[in-house]
Amino acid sequence: xxxxxxxxxxxxxxxxxxxxxxxxxxxxxxxxxxxxxxxxxxxxxxxxxxxxxxxxxxxxxxxxxxxxxxxxxxxxxxxxxxxxxxxxxxxxxxxxxxxxxxxxxxxxxxxxxxxxxxxxxxxxxxxxxxxxxxxxxxxxxxxxxxxxxxxxxx
Amino acid sequence: xxxxxxxxxxxxxxxxxxxxxxxxxxxxxxxxxxxxxxxxxxxxxxxxxxxxxxxxxxxxxxxxxxxxxxxxxxxxxxxxxxxxxxxxxxxxxxxxxxxxxxxxxxxxxxxxxxxxxxxxxxxxxxxxxxxxxxxxxxxxxxxxxxxxxxxxxx
DNA sequence: CCTTGACCTCGAGCTGACTTCAGCTCCCAC
DNA sequence: GTGGGAGCTGAAGTCAGCTCGAGGTCAAGG
Numbered sequence: 293x294x295x296x297x298x299x300x301x302x303x304x305x306x307x308x309x310x311x312x313x314x315x316x317x318x319x320x321x322x323x324x325x326x327x328x329x330x331x332x333x334x335x336x337x338x339x340x341x342x343x344x345x346x347x348x349x350x351x352x353x354x355x356x357x358x359x360x361x362x363x364x365x366x367x368x369x370x371x372x373x374x375x376x377x378x379x380x381x382x383x384x385x386x387x388x389x390x391x392x393x394x395x396x397x398x399x400x401x402x403x404x405x406x407x408x409x410x411x412x413x414x415x416x417x418x419x420x421x422x423x424x425x426x427x428x429x430x431x432x433x434x435x436x437x438x439x440x441x442x443x444x445x446x
Numbered sequence: 447x448x449x450x451x452x453x454x455x456x457x458x459x460x461x462x463x464x465x466x467x468x469x470x471x472x473x474x475x476x477x478x479x480x481x482x483x484x485x486x487x488x489x490x491x492x493x494x495x496x497x498x499x500x501x502x503x504x505x506x507x508x509x510x511x512x513x514x515x516x517x518x519x520x521x522x523x524x525x526x527x528x529x530x531x532x533x534x535x536x537x538x539x540x541x542x543x544x545x546x547x548x549x550x551x552x553x554x555x556x557x558x559x560x561x562x563x564x565x566x567x568x569x570x571x572x573x574x575x576x577x578x579x580x581x582x583x584x585x586x587x588x589x590x591x592x593x594x595x596x597x598x599x600x
Numbered sequence: 601c602c603t604t605g606a607c608c609t610c611g612a613g614c615t616g617a618c619t620t621c622a623g624c625t626c627c628c629a630c
Numbered sequence: 631g632t633g634g635g636a637g638c639t640g641a642a643g644t645c646a647g648c649t650c651g652a653g654g655t656c657a658a659g660g
Contacts, residue, residue: 300606300607301587301606301607302607304607311636311648311649312607313648313649313650314647314649316608316609317647317648317649321647329656329657330607331607331655331656332607332608332609332655332656333606333607333608333656333657334607334608349557350555351647352553353553355646356646356647357646358641358646385557386554386557386558389550389553389554389557390554392550392552393547393550396543396546396547396550397547397660399503399507399543400540400543400544400547403503403536403539403540403541403543430657439577441547454634454636454637455637456636456637465618465619466618466636466637467618467619467620468617468618471617471618471619475617483626483627484635485625485626485627485636485637485638486625486626486639487627487636487637488625488637497633502629505617509660510617511616511617512616581647583603596658602660603658603659604632604657604658604659604660605656605657605658606656606657606658607655607657608653608654608655608656609652609653609654610637610651610652610653611650611651611652612649612650613648613649613650613651614647614649614650614653615634615646616643616645616646617642617644617645617657618643618644619642619644619646619659620641620642620643620644621640621641621642621643621650622639622640622641623638623639624637624638624639625636625637625638625643626635626636626637626638626645627634627635627637628633628634628635628636628650629631629632629633629634629635630631630632630633
């Protein structure tokens with residue numbers, strides 16, 4: 293708990309894998325916080341690494357930052373989050389992940405049946421016919437679960 | 447083959463499900479083409495519907511427009527694409543889809559093991575430890591297959 | 601004290617895939 | 631021939647999630 297527990301931004305960069313710019317962005321967006329030295333430099337508590345790991349996992353699943361922030365906001369204020377707290381958050385995404393996998397599998401099956409049956413007629417094929425949008429895709433609403441993006445492809 | 451086979455943009459909107467704006471955008475980007483009336487209005491050949499259906503399926507899988515264009519460019523010039531032509535293109539994405547599903551399943555398994563084993567230690571957990579980025583994610587390179595996006599979340 | 605590398609802020613820029621807008625023109629049914 | 635819905639253009643705007651650059655400050659080793 294003494295000052296030796298505080299990390300510089302460079303250390304957090306090294307240990308979290310996020311670049312400075314992302315860390316500062318997350319701070320602006322209220323996903324992480326840091327105290328400051330008298331000179332204005334950021335000093336992070338160790339717990340930030342767990343938050344960042346959580347953010348990374350969330351992003352990998354395709355959760356948007358807004359939603360990640362909401363999730364983090366649900367962590368208990370005041371005390372250090374316990375394992376149970378983190379587990380609860382993670383569990384809530386398990387369902388998301390299942391949905392996404394399900395949607396992709398449905399899409400794959402559609403593609404398979406298309407390839408297999410030669411049903412490229414626009415009138416019949418599940419996958420190709422936009423009026424019957426892949427079964428999964430509602431009325432232009434939710435074909436696939438949200439976005440699934442990688443941080444930086446570069 | 448007579449002019450009655452040509453569709454107005456409104457008809458294509460209705461039958462493809464894409465809004466005008468997207469059709470015009472795709473034309474600018476070279477994904478679809480249209481002839482023009484003497485007055486400058488677009489007239490689409492029927493085949494455009496199949497192209498658009500293909501584009502829709504591709505987008506659903508998360509393929510970027512650049513890559514979709516490349517794929518479409520590989521269709522035979524001059525003659526109307528056959529069923530086999532379309533099937534070949536679709537098949538190439540089957541692998542993509544498999545990869546994506548695999549990556550998500552891996553992520554889910556990681557999440558499961560995290561939830562189950564209580565390994566929230568940053569030093570050990572596959573999912574939480576950024577140094578061992580989810581196994582799947584290389585060196586900041588390719589955790590998950592490209593982007594997987596929905597057209598409009600509404 | 602000095603140097604040097606780590607750090608700071610603020611604002612602009614970027615990518616992708618469109619959407620929106622303003623201000624016109626076309627074309628077809630009546 | 632005319633009214634009005636359908637269509638046209640080019641430029642600008644949007645959204646997410648950062649990245650980059652300029653121009654300056656901080657802090658620790660020598």
